Amino acid sequence: MPHLGETLAARRRSKQPSLLVYMMAGSVPEERFLSTVDALKTAGVTGLELGFPFSDPMAEGPVIQQAATDALRQGFHWPDLLRLLRASSQRLPCAVMTYLNPVLQRGEARALEELHEAGGSALILPDLPVEAARPFRALRRKEKVDTVLLASPATTPDRLALLVRRTEGFLYLVSRYGTTGAGEGTTPSTQGKEGELGPLVARAHELRPDLPVLVGFGVRSREDVERHRSSGADGVIVGSAVQTRLSTGRSPEEIGSFVASLLG
Amino acid sequence: MPEWYGSFGGAYVPETLVPALKALEEAWRTARRDPGFKAELARLSREWGGRPTPLYFAENLTREIGGAQIYLKREDLVHGGAHKFNNALGQGLLAKRLGKTRLIAETGAGQHGVATAMVGAKLALRTEVYMGSVDMERQKPNVLRMRLLGATVRPVDHGAKTLKEAINEAFRDWITNVQTTYYLIGSAVGPHPFPSIVSDFQSVIGKEILRQSKQAWGGHPDLVVACVGGGSNAIGTFQPMLRTPVKLLGVEAGGSGSGLAVGSASLTKGRPGVLQGMRTYLLQDAEGQVLETESIAAGLDYAGVGPEHAFLKESGRVEYTSVTDREALDAFHRLCRTEGIIPALEPSHALAEAMRRARDLPKTARIVVTLSGRGDKDLEVVAQHAPPG
Numbered sequence: 001m002p003h004l005g006e007t008l009a010a011r012r013r014s015k016q017p018s019l020l021v022y023m024m025a026g027s028v029p030e031e032r033f034l035s036t037v038d039a040l041k042t043a044g045v046t047g048l049e050l051g052f053p054f055s056d057p058m059a060e061g062p063v064i065q066q067a068a069t070d071a072l073r074q075g076f077h078w079p080d081l082l083r084l085l086r087a088s089s090q091r092l093p094c095a096v097m098t099y100l101n102p103v104l105q106r107g108e109a110r111a112l113e114e115l116h117e118a119g120g121s122a123l124i125l126p127d128l129p130v131e132a133a134r135p136f137r138a139l140r141r142k143e144k145v146d147t148v149l150l151a152s153p154a155t156t157p158d159r160l161a162l163l164v165r166r167t168e169g170f171l172y173l174v175s176r177y178g179t180t181g182a183g184e185g186t187t188p189s190t191q192g193k194e195g196e197l198g199p200l201v202a203r204a205h206e207l208r209p210d211l212p213v214l215v216g217f218g219v220r221s222r223e224d225v226e227r228h229r230s231s232g233a234d235g236v237i238v239g240s241a242v243q244t245r246l247s248t249g250r251s252p253e254e255i256g257s258f259v260a261s262l263l264g
Numbered sequence: 265m266p267e268w269y270g271s272f273g274g275a276y277v278p279e280t281l282v283p284a285l286k287a288l289e290e291a292w293r294t295a296r297r298d299p300g301f302k303a304e305l306a307r308l309s310r311e312w313g314g315r316p317t318p319l320y321f322a323e324n325l326t327r328e329i330g331g332a333q334i335y336l337k338r339e340d341l342v343h344g345g346a347h348k349f350n351n352a353l354g355q356g357l358l359a360k361r362l363g364k365t366r367l368i369a370e371t372g373a374g375q376h377g378v379a380t381a382m383v384g385a386k387l388a389l390r391t392e393v394y395m396g397s398v399d400m401e402r403q404k405p406n407v408l409r410m411r412l413l414g415a416t417v418r419p420v421d422h423g424a425k426t427l428k429e430a431i432n433e434a435f436r437d438w439i440t441n442v443q444t445t446y447y448l449i450g451s452a453v454g455p456h457p458f459p460s461i462v463s464d465f466q467s468v469i470g471k472e473i474l475r476q477s478k479q480a481w482g483g484h485p486d487l488v489v490a491c492v493g494g495g496s497n498a499i500g501t502f503q504p505m506l507r508t509p510v511k512l513l514g515v516e517a518g519g520s521g522s523g524l525a526v527g528s529a530s531l532t533k534g535r536p537g538v539l540q541g542m543r544t545y546l547l548q549d550a551e552g553q554v555l556e557t558e559s560i561a562a563g564l565d566y567a568g569v570g571p572e573h574a575f576l577k578e579s580g581r582v583e584y585t586s587v588t589d590r591e592a593l594d595a596f597h598r599l600c601r602t603e604g605i606i607p608a609l610e611p612s613h614a615l616a617e618a619m620r621r622a623r624d625l626p627k628t629a630r631i632v633v634t635l636s637g638r639g640d641k642d643l644e645v646v647a648q649h650a651p652p653g
Contacts, residue, residue, distance in 0.1 A: 055553040056428065056539060058435050059278045065422060078551055100276055101538045105552030127276045127538070152280040154442065159282065177280060178440040187418070188368075188392065189437035 004047045004093035004121040005146045005169030008212040008234065011046065018235030019044070019225075019263060020214060021242050022097060024051040024067035025084050026076025028246055033084065036246060037091050039256030044263050046235065048088055049124065052081050052098035059126040061181035061190055063240040067247055078106060082118040089119025095148065095169075097124040100132075108135050112143040122146040122169045130166050140168060148172050153195020157203065164204045170212040171204055173197060173233065175219065181240030183218040194218075201232040225262050238262065265289065267456040269575035275455035277541045281435075284442045289457040291362050296464070301357065308353055312386065313343040315350075315468065319476035319632065324602040325619075332625035334618060335485070336635045337473050339497065340607065344379045346637030347469060347497045348450060352379035354465035356387050359446035366445045367391045370434040372399055372427035372493070373563035373610065374406025375637050376450030381415035383448075391415040394433045396425040399562045405641050424556040427493075427566045431540050451494025452570035455541030459499075459570050466500025473632055474504055481630065487511045487621060490634040491614040492584065493528065493564035495573045497636035502582060512582040514573060515617045517559035521588030528557040529586040530569045531577050539567070544574040560589035560645060561609035563637075591616040593649055596639065608637035609645065 011018050021040050023033065037048060053068035053076060060068070081096070088094050096115055103111045103125065115123060123136070123145055136147040146169030151160055154177065164171060176182045177193045197215060204213050215228040216237030228236050238259065245255050267273055275285055295301040309315040317338045326334045339347040352369075359367060367389045371377030377393040384391030393410055397419045400407050410417050423429040431454070438447040452462040470488075477485050488505060490498035492514040502512050519527025526533045530545045537546040539554055547555040547567040559565040576582040592609055595616035599607050607615060611634065618633045625631070639646070 053553075055423070056432055058432055058540065059439065061436070069422065072553060099538075101546075101548070101554075102552040104538060105548070105550070126278045127541070129275060129277065129279075129282065132274065132276065150279045152278070154280045154283050156283055163279070174278075174280060177442060179436050182440065189433055189440055193440075193443075 001089050001091070001093050001119060003144065004095055007046060007093050008170050009210060012210070012212045012234045017229055018046040018212065018214065019259070020047045020049055020235065020237045021045050021259060022049040022051060022237060022239035023246055024053060024064060024071055024243055025081050026053060026071030026074055027067040027243070030084060032252070034087055035252040036255050037088050039252035040259055041091050043256040043260040045092060045259060047093040047095065049095045049097045049237065050081065050085055050088060052096055052102060054099040054102055057099060059179055061179040061240060063181045063244045063247070067243050070247070078102070082114055085115065085118040085120050094120050095122035095124055096120050100125050100127050109139055112136070112139045112145045116143040116145050120145060122148050124148045124172060126150055130163055133166060137166065137168070150174055151200065153177060153197065153200070155200065160200060160203055161207055164207045164211060170214050172237070173200060173213055173215045174217045175215050175228065176217050178217065180217055197228065197233065198231040205232065222262055222264055265293065265457055265460045269572045270578060272543050272571035272574040273456055273459060274543050275541060276538050276543070277455045278439055280439050280442060285455055285457065287362065288358070291358055292457060292461050295358060295361055305354055305357060309350070313349050313353060314341060316472045317341050319473060319480060322603050325599065328602055329619050329622045331622035331627065332486070332629035332631050333627070334622055335630060335632045337469060337501070337632055339469060339634060339636045340605070340638035344375070344382055345640065346375035346379065346608065347466060347500065348376040348379035350468055350500065351450065351462050351465040351496060352376065352383045352448060355448045355461065356383035356389065359389060359448065360387055362446060364444060364446040365389065366441065367448050368394070368434050368437050368445055369448045369450055370394045370427065370430035371450060372430065372565060373561065373608070374399065374403040374410070374641060375563065377415070377417070378406050378409045378413070380448050381410040381413035384415060385413050392418055394418050394420050394430040394437070396420050396427060396430050398425040399427065402645055403562055403641050404644065426562065428554065435540065451496040452499045452572060453494040453540065453542060453568060459542065459572055462496050463499045463503055463572060466496050467503040469497065469500040469634060470502060470504035473501065477632065484508055484510050485632040486625070486629045487513060487631045489513045489515060489614045489618040489631060491515050491564060491610050491636060492531065492569060492573060493517070493566050493610065495570035497634050499570055499572055501634045502576070506581060513617065514582055514584045515614045516584060516586040517561055517564035517613055518586035518588040519558040521590065526555065526557070527586060528559045528565050528567070530567060531573060531584040532586050536574070542571045544568055544571045545577070560592060561613065563608070563610040564613065585617060587613050587616045593646065595619060596646060606639040607635055608639045609642045611636045
């Protein structure tokens with residue numbers, strides 16, 4: 001499979017919108033996970049983010065939290081992730097999304113080397129600030145695994161410039177003040193408020209014209225996808241909306257047609 | 265204001281929180297130099313909070329142990345019944361300064377929740393407190409107190425349903441509502457600048473101990489002991505003494521003490537990692553998943569510890585050890601009977617270790633134990649365990 005970052009950049013050049021899907025590795029049996037990946041590929045998904053569970057996922061809403069708990073309870077470990085990544089990356093370009101501590105405990109160099117060998121092309125760590133990303137960036141040349149940085153509606157113009165300069169592969173733009181899946185909850189920690197993304201996307205493209213900007217968090221409908229596209233983003237990332245279907249036993253075909261409906 | 269304590273600390277947070285942490289650092293930088301802020305903090309600490317708290321010679325306990333003299337720094341007498349007041353008031357005033365209209369907090373034993381609820385009432389800030397449902401069950405009186413004070417208590421039902429999960433949920437709320445909300449964190453933990461802000465507000469404990477020991481016997485204590493969960497009463501006690509010859513001892517919760525159980529002793533049984541915004545010692549498995557902890561004291565039941573303690577352990581300036589649930593309970597009962605003071609289960613850990621050390625020290629030596637809170641909240645837990653024969 002081609003490298004995720006290169007795929008996204010090529011699609012940006014040819015003005016084709018991208019769509020990444022996030023699913024928690026280990027939250028469902030391997031066979032069903034891979035059948036779903038096949039269905040996503042058929043539906044026209046650009047790439048995949050495999051979540052690796054962490055015990056304390058600070059940026060996640062209830063759906064991804066529960067999926068992480070399920071995966072850990074099943075005894076899902078790092079070698080299982082590598083196996084699933086190896087199989088998934090033969091179907092679609094893949095990134096891995098987790099938190100900093102599991103990667104630190106594995107050792108940054110060893111973790112990136114293993115991800116690269118298993119066909120992964122990017123690592124996304126929502127609790128890795130740009131100030132601490134240097135060791136990962138230093139390994140990029142050897143392992144070709146991008147360390148993707150996140151920006152948010154709260155990000156100031158100066159800081160956005162720094163993030164745009166340092167991110168690799170693409171810029172992950174968080175759509176809202178809130179956790180993943182934000183916008184549907186009824187409690188103060190799950191609601192979330194949409195930020196204004198247009199100026200952030202424009203500024204990112206102005207600073208680095210080749211850099212794909214993808215919007216994630218709370219993307220669940222065709223309207224969301226179109227709104228983000230009209231803000232100038234190169235694509236979207238859908239996580240909780242797919243994971244909730246995966247976790248509640250929807251078939252690969254159903255999930256595939258849901259995602260196809262987002263693409264229109 | 266240090267962001268790093270050696271290789272510990274930092275600010276490992278989602279990008280949405282970065283501007284809020286920078287604004288907080290700036291607000292604290294100007295507030296700590298502002299005579300008006302300092303005067304307001306001092307006035308409310310004195311008139312509303314009951315500071316300074318006494319340094320009390322536990323004469324009967326000393327006689328019974330038959331070694332060094334044991335003194336208690338009476339943080340149990342602060343308004344609300346614990347040292348948590350010192351930090352909640354200080355940060356509440358900072359929240360006002362930042363123009364925030366809503367306070368959120370996490371709480372384990374409920375003492376920080378109560379302190380935040382008091383401050384919210386006093387400063388007219390809407391207050392919501394996240395608390396693990398296991399802790400709500402074992403610290404019921406504090407849940408009732410928070411509600412009486414006008415706060416909303418939000419149960420947290422994932423994981424071990426204790427302090428760590430409450431902190432996660434408070435962070436999620438903050439990510440969502442950061443424009444209007446101040447996260448009033450209750451211990452010297454989390455991303456920079458929280459550990460140093462909390463340490464600053466709590467350092468009133470150590471400053472008073474030094475002043476009072478000078479008045480009482482014209483010198484320093486020989487040994488100062490405090491319990492460590494997240495570590496706020498301990499860092500507040502130790503901070504002003506780091507450059508003195510005083511021997512410093514932090515006591516973690518060893519839990520049931522059976523077999524392979526790690527209790528909540530992250531410094532004595534953990535290794536470095538990143539959790540909840542900071543690099544520090546953690547109780548974790550080989551793959552970096554954070555372990556569930558256990559302690560009879562809800563306020564110590566936490567898998568991490570403040571980053572400054574991690575540094576002080578590595579530098580060797582502070583010694584850290586742990587005591588079991590049973591030892592803490594024995595110390596609890598002994599203080600009740602000898603001094604007529606019902607301590608919280610958290611400082612009962614410090615007391616247990618202080619009693620052990622006192623036996624091996626001469627009668628001329630002086631030990632100060634920070635009695636970080638009172639034990640009314642723990643009566644039900646204590647009643648479930650048999651008193652010593």
